[in-house]
Amino acid sequence: xxxxxxxxxxxxxxxxxxxxxKVDFTLEHGARHALIGPNGxxxxxxxxxxxxxxxxxxxxxxxDGEDVTRLSQQRRARRGLGRTFQINQLFPAMTPVESxxxxxxxxxxxxxxxxxxxxxxxDIIGEVLDLLERFRLIDVxxxxxxxxxxxxxxxxxxxxxxxxxPRVLLLDEPAAGVPEAERRELLxxxxxxxxxxxxxxxxxxxxxxxxxxxxITVLVNGTHFAEGTPGDVMKDPRVREVYLGEEEHA
Amino acid sequence: xxxxxxxxxxTVPLRGAAPTDLQARALRDLGRTxxxxxxxxxxxxxxxxxxxxxxxxxxxxTEVVIxxxxxxxxxxxxxxxxxxxxxxxxxFGLGAxxxxxxxxxxxxxxxxxxxxxxxxxxxxxxxxxxxxxxxxSDLTRLMVTLGIAMLLYEAAxxxxxxxxxxxxxxxxxxxxxxxRFEFDLFGTTAYGYALAVTFLLFLIAxxxxxxxxxxxxxxxxxxxxxxxxxxxxxxxxxxxxxxLSALYAGIAGALLAQTTMFVSLDVLAFHxxxxxxxxLVLGGVGYLYGGLIGAIVFKLLQDVFSTITPEYWMFWxxxxxxxxxxxxxxxxxxxxxxxxxxxxxxxK
Numbered sequence: 001x002x003x004x005x006x007x008x009x010x011x012x013x014x015x016x017x018x019x020x021x022k023v024d025f026t027l028e029h030g031a032r033h034a035l036i037g038p039n040g041x042x043x044x045x046x047x048x049x050x051x052x053x054x055x056x057x058x059x060x061x062x063x064d065g066e067d068v069t070r071l072s073q074q075r076r077a078r079r080g081l082g083r084t085f086q087i088n089q090l091f092p093a094m095t096p097v098e099s100x101x102x103x104x105x106x107x108x109x110x111x112x113x114x115x116x117x118x119x120x121x122x123d124i125i126g127e128v129l130d131l132l133e134r135f136r137l138i139d140v141x142x143x144x145x146x147x148x149x150x151x152x153x154x155x156x157x158x159x160x161x162x163x164x165x166p167r168v169l170l171l172d173e174p175a176a177g178v179p180e181a182e183r184r185e186l187l188x189x190x191x192x193x194x195x196x197x198x199x200x201x202x203x204x205x206x207x208x209x210x211x212x213x214x215x216i217t218v219l220v221n222g223t224h225f226a227e228g229t230p231g232d233v234m235k236d237p238r239v240r241e242v243y244l245g246e247e248e249h250a
Numbered sequence: 251x252x253x254x255x256x257x258x259x260x261t262v263p264l265r266g267a268a269p270t271d272l273q274a275r276a277l278r279d280l281g282r283t284x285x286x287x288x289x290x291x292x293x294x295x296x297x298x299x300x301x302x303x304x305x306x307x308x309x310x311x312t313e314v315v316i317x318x319x320x321x322x323x324x325x326x327x328x329x330x331x332x333x334x335x336x337x338x339x340x341x342f343g344l345g346a347x348x349x350x351x352x353x354x355x356x357x358x359x360x361x362x363x364x365x366x367x368x369x370x371x372x373x374x375x376x377x378x379x380x381x382x383x384x385x386x387s388d389l390t391r392l393m394v395t396l397g398i399a400m401l402l403y404e405a406a407x408x409x410x411x412x413x414x415x416x417x418x419x420x421x422x423x424x425x426x427x428x429x430r431f432e433f434d435l436f437g438t439t440a441y442g443y444a445l446a447v448t449f450l451l452f453l454i455a456x457x458x459x460x461x462x463x464x465x466x467x468x469x470x471x472x473x474x475x476x477x478x479x480x481x482x483x484x485x486x487x488x489x490x491x492x493x494l495s496a497l498y499a500g501i502a503g504a505l506l507a508q509t510t511m512f513v514s515l516d517v518l519a520f521h522x523x524x525x526x527x528x529x530l531v532l533g534g535v536g537y538l539y540g541g542l543i544g545a546i547v548f549k550l551l552q553d554v555f556s557t558i559t560p561e562y563w564m565f566w567x568x569x570x571x572x573x574x575x576x577x578x579x580x581x582x583x584x585x586x587x588x589x590x591x592x593x594x595x596x597x598k
Contacts, residue, residue, distance in 0.1 A: 051479065077481040089479070091472035094465075097279045102469055103480045105462045111482060114463035119280035121462075129272055138272065142279035164480055 002065030004029045004198035005050065005081075005168045010059035012045055012222075019045040021222040022059065027168065027198050034201045034213035038242065042222035043202050044086070047170055050200075051083050052076050063168065078107075082166025084157040086173040086202075092146035096137045096156050099145060101128045103163035128163075135159040135189055151182025155189060162193070169193070171201045175208055187211070210234075218242075284460035293539065294449065301442060308437035312444050314549045316505050319448040320522075321529040321541025322455065323498030328527075329536030330459055331491045332471035333382060336392045337399030338499055339522030341371040345500025347406065350419045350513035358425035364447065364504045371500020372493050379492040383485050386474070396523070403518040418514030422507060433509065440509035447505060448542075451498055456538055458494070467491055528571060 005027040012020040019042045027033050037043050048054040050061055052073040061069045068076050091099050101118050104127050105111050118124065132138050135155040140148055145156060154174060161169060171190075178186055190212060193199060203209050209216065209230070216233045218226040226239050233239055300311055320342055327333040349367035356362070381394050406413045414420055426432040431439040458464055469477045470484050478484055507513045516522075525548070533544025551570060555563035 073478045074481055074483055077479050083479055085476075089473055089476040091469050091476065093472050094468060095279050097276045098465060099469075101276075101280060102462065102465050102482075106466065106481045111462050111466050112487075114458045114461045116462075117281060117284050117460050118462045118465060119277045119284070125273055125276055125280075129276055132276075142275060142282075160476070160480060 002062065003027060004031065004064060005200070006062040006065075007050070008060040008062070010046075010049055010061065011057045012049055012054060013057045019222050020049060020056075023219075023222070023224045025217060025224060027200050028215075029198055030196055031198050031215060032201070032213050033199065033215045033217065034203055034209045035217050035219060036203060036206075036209060037219035037225070041219045043219055044172075045222070046219065047083070047172055047202055050170060051081060077164060080165070080167035081170070082161040082164045082168065083170040084161045084172055084174055086176055088153050088157055090145050090153060090156055090160070092144070094145055095143060096132060096141045096145065096148075096159065097128060099156060100131050100137075100159050100163045101125075103160050104128055104131075107164050131159045131163055134192070135162075136185060149182065151178050151186060154178050154182075154186055158189060158193075162197075166197060168198045168200070171199060171203075173203055173205075174201070175203075175205055283464075284456075290539075293542075297445060297449075301445060305436065305438065308441040310549065310553075312437050312441045312509050314545050315441070315444045315448050315542075316502050316509070317526070317529060317548065318542040318545035319444075319451060319505070320499055320502035320526050321533065321544055322448075322452065322538060323495045323502060323541075324526050324530050325535055325538060325541045326455060326459075326495040326498065327492055328530065329538075329540065330464065330467045330471065331488055333488065333492065334388050334391050335395040335523070336527065337395030337397070337523050338495075338526055339518060339520070340395075340399040340402045341375060341496040341499035342503035342506075342522055342526075343399075343402060343406070343518030344374055345371040345503030346507040346513050346517040347413060347419065347503075348500070349504030349507040350422045351412070353422050353424055353508070354419070358423050360424050360427050360443065360508050363424070363508060364501055367504030367507070368497045368501035371503065372497030374500075375496020376489065376493040379489040380485075382492065383488060396520075399518065399520065399523055403515065403520075406515055406518055413513075413515075416515060418512060419507075422511045422513060424508045424511055433511070437509065444505050444509060447501065451501065452538065452542075455498070459538065463487070463490075528567070531571065532574060 003026045007023055007025045009022040009024060010020055011018070011022050023046065035043055035046070045054065049056050052068070052071060052075075056069055059069070060067055063076065063079055063081055066079070068079060068081070071079070094102070098118075101124060102111070104124050105113075105118060105121065108124070110121065110124075129138070132141050135158055137152060137155055137159060140152055145153065148156065154177075158171075158174065174190060175183060175186055187208070201209065201212055213230060216228065216230055217224065218233060218239050220242050225242070226233060226236050228236070300307070304311065320338070323341070324335065324338050327335060345367035348370040349363040352363040352366050378394075378398055381398075382391050384390075407415055409415075410417075424433050427439055427443055431442070433439050459467070466477065466482050466487055469482060470487060474484055503517060506517065529544040529548045530541050531544070532547050533540035533542065548567070551567055552563060555566040559566070
């Protein structure tokens with residue numbers, strides 16, 4: 001069985017700068033995998049290559065064994081690659097019901113329907129409410145997104161991504177900027193994400209990484225530097241030196 | 251074991267009173283934009299009343315309604331999809347010329363000319379829409395739309411054998427509507443015709459902007475990047491709305507050609523594109539009525555100011571525009587409501 005997501009010698013150059021250096025990476029089915037690395041290690045570039053924001057210079061991205069290297073973001077999304085963003089990418093003027101409703105209807109192929117209102121699709125409503133309930137957005141479901149508390153907006157990030165029913169989900173620093181009071185709620189919903197969704201977590205926050213991930217990959221200077229269980233990685237002296245050590249000194 | 255099942259529809263127990271309330275609340279929110287408000291009914295009743303009770307104003311009202319439809323077409327792309335344009339007059343002018351030419355060379359039957367005028371503009375919209383997607387910045391879009399309108403203007407100017415060039419299109423003649431209602435000197439048929447067409451197109455537009463497709467447009471306008479990542483084919487959706495908008499503008503142009511029975515280069519002039527943008531900003535973008543209300547306000551202001559200062563009315567329109575944009579529409583719209591609350595608060 002092929003891995004949920006795989007890269008083969010994936011490479012990205014910006015002129016002379018090698019941002020991603022022939023990375024071989026495997027995300028297993030149902031994985032809780034974290035990608036860590038010091039600032040400037042190329043984590044964001046790597047995610048952008050996976051999702052199709054940036055075209056790769058060389059190498060391949062395989063989604064469930066299928067080569068998606070040349071597909072657009074939107075095509076990859078339709079094939080089950082979901083993501084959330086480090087900085088909220090939401091629809092400020094829309095409500096959570098509308099945002100999640102849109103994502104569900106797009107997944108079901110009803111997004112081009114220009115005649116019936118979304119409210120007429122009873123099948124969608126049930127699923128929308130389910131997602132809003134899971135992500136604790138029921139109370140604010142009909143408030144404009146721009147007016148939601150930051151923690152709620154982070155939850156909406158997740159709800160919108162999950163509405164696409166992704167097989168693979170990339171979480172880009174999901175807890176970034178969330179105030180302490182709202183953090184618990186976010187971590188709980190992260191832990192409750194469906195176990196058959198394969199998740200790659202890109203994160204700075206080591207507490208979150210160690211509580212969430214069962215496997216860790218360390219990226220340094222765009223290169224696949226180390227990989228293993230959280231225990232292994234923590235013990236790896238090379239990792240401690242370039243990454244964890246650096247944090248301690250910082 | 252999979253927890254995925256927990257995410258499938260209907261697993262939040264939808265029994266008892268509370269969940270049904272939730273469903274109702276969600277439905278209410280989704281239907282929010284689609285529900286008819288009393289003010290809307292009032293608006294259209296007033297329009298209907300104007301037909302019966304303002305017979306001396308039919309010529310002016312026809313101009314207003316055509317300008318309103320034209321601005322509505324711009325609202326579809328600007329207000330709902332966030333595409334700016336300085337060349338929407340190209341579609342208006344093309345629709346006008348096609349409707350005029352149809353009456354000369356094909357048939358004087360008004361609905362045929364209207365439809366062909368709209369279709370021609372729609373085709374031009376469809377053909378040029380991809381140019382707006384290549385580099386999706388506002389400045390590029392302004393320049394591309396402006397450029398296309400200029401190209402069309404010069405093409406119509408040069409092709410004098412077809413368009414009459416600077417002299418305008420001679421011999422436009424429109425047969426009675428449905429073979430019964432002649433286009434009279436007082437503009438009564440013209441106004442009824444323009445009003446009915448505009449109302450019908452408004453209804454269709456209203457339905458479209460409240461559909462899932464319309465919702466996806468709002469999502470694109472709000473955040474195209476995220477729309478992309480949830481699988482919205484952004485490019486295709488934008489081409490579709492741009493085409494529809496061009497078709498609407500073409501029909502507005504065709505209405506002008508048919509109701510005035512004259513087409514000149516003026517329909518393709520730059521001021522058409524500028525005026526329609528001004529009208530829409532006056533009335534407010536993104537709620538469909540902005541174009542219609544803006545057209546009324548624009549014509550009223552034009553009327554008032556040109557009576558006071560026949561030569562400088564544009565000065566005053568310009569001043570109003572600057573004030574409205576600087577104060578911000580939200581605050582202007584909120585002012586009566588705030589005043590109402592203050593009065594009620596004071597009464598308590």
